[in-house]
Amino acid sequence: MIFLLQSVTPATALMSVSEERELGNKLLKQVLSQVRLIDDPEIVDFVQDTGESLLKVIGTKYFHYRFFVIMDPALNAFAMPGGLVFVHSGLLESISSQNELACVLAHEFAHVQGRHVARRMDDMKYVSIGTAVMAIAGLFLGKGQLGSAILTGSMAMNQAIALKYSRADEQEADRRAFQWLCEAGWDPRGLKTTLEKMMRNNWLGSPHIPKYLSTHPVPEERLTYLEDLWKSHPCYLRHKEDPFRLKRIQVKIKVLSNDPSELIIRYERLLKKEPKNVTYLFGYALSLDKARRFRDAIETYDKILAVKPGLEIFKRDKAITLFHMGDYKGAVTILRTYLAKHPDDVTTIYYLGRSYLEAGLPAKAIVYFKRLLPKWDENTTFLFQLGRCYAGIGQEGMAHYYFYRYYSLIGKRRVAQYHKKMAMRLLPKNSPVLKKLQKEKEEPKS
Secondary structure, eight states: OEEEOOSSOHHHHSOOHHHHHHHHHHHHHHHHTTSOBOOOHHHHHHHHHHHHHHHHHHOSOSSOOEEEEEOOOSOOEEEETTTEEEEEHHHHHHOSSHHHHHHHHHHHHHHHHTTHHHHHHHTTOEEEHHHHHHHHHHHHHOSSHHHHHHTTSHHHHHHHHHHSOOHHHHHHHHHHHHHHHHHHTOOTTHHHHHHHHHHHHHHTTOSSOOTHHHHSOOOHHHHHHHHHHHHHSOOOOOSOOOHHHHHHHHHHHHHHTSOHHHHHHHHHHHHHHOTTOHHHHHHHHHHHHHTTOHHHHHHHHHHHHHHOTTOTHHHHHHHHHHHHTTOHHHHHHHHHHHHHHOTTOHHHHHHHHHHHHHTTOHHHHHHHHHTTTTTTTTOHHHHHHHHHHHHHTTOHHHHHHHHHHHHHHTTOHHHHHHHHHHHHHHSOTTOHHHHHHHHSOOOOOO
């Protein structure tokens, strides 16, 4: 497919919304096949909840926004065409509040709603969707990971340079983000503080230079503009912050991204000085779990609950460790009790489903898995488990469909096409899923 972007008025020159959605879907497969995603439900849900608090005030949206967390130490976040929102773990570790994350996401949403990449492509006249995918993915991911691998051709590299946001794009995004943040009850001063934090990281000579700054230029006048905007239109934080929730997220990311044996030593040293520090105990328990010292991890969770019996979330964490050690009955007992008090907790719902599935009870598991749809419709780990679940209850057509979705997203096209064909063969003729598959275009062979 070729986008014919003629030099006409912006309203008619822009690619259509449906074309941008198609571009986004191809970008998603390109990115997910190359980067390491964090699939921890609590971490992903934190980002999604923050984003959705803003999406409520945006009004008419061109796209369905989808959220992903990339395991990468860079201070980076970006939104691609089609409403794909990616946040790097390095940014989550560096923010001082959920408000700062909201400010970054609001700015990214503004670029998507302003369709700024589509407008940049408008200036490039003839752009194949393949070249656009390479250029956009390479531009946003920068050096390392997917970026350097994608930008192998001079055409893709030149297109990536041309796609960078202009100063006018940045100012428009800042202005829109400022308005949405105020309406949603966040403090828009975080737009300025997060940029300053990234710039300090750059000036201090970090080996992980903020990729955000390469695609989102920060001239001094932009900082001045943000300051002036605040002075003329002040609004304050009304959204209820939960510092404990952010601290849990940051501890989890630290454990996910480091050697557990080193962390165990570090936390043991810290706990000698502060044996009742809940943050240290939590990091210690997670590290022990990751090192497969499950009994020690459970003992540590019991210590936390002895110190802070009101923090029942650590009962849920203990249940997850029981799941990891194969005690599915014990995990189910705790998780069901916790879910009764917290019926919308996605982490509990997911691990209840997983516990039942691993215990050989897929019919019970699927009840919980279905509650996570459509919110988790592009979570690759979840899609694979859902496929297993349908296979376990004998619905082979649906099992192949979710395996197709899984392998398609991670870039295994031949395996994906096999599962797609099997799904189309086995699904009932009146199945809405079959009709959906019949409408899809055939993927090119890799």
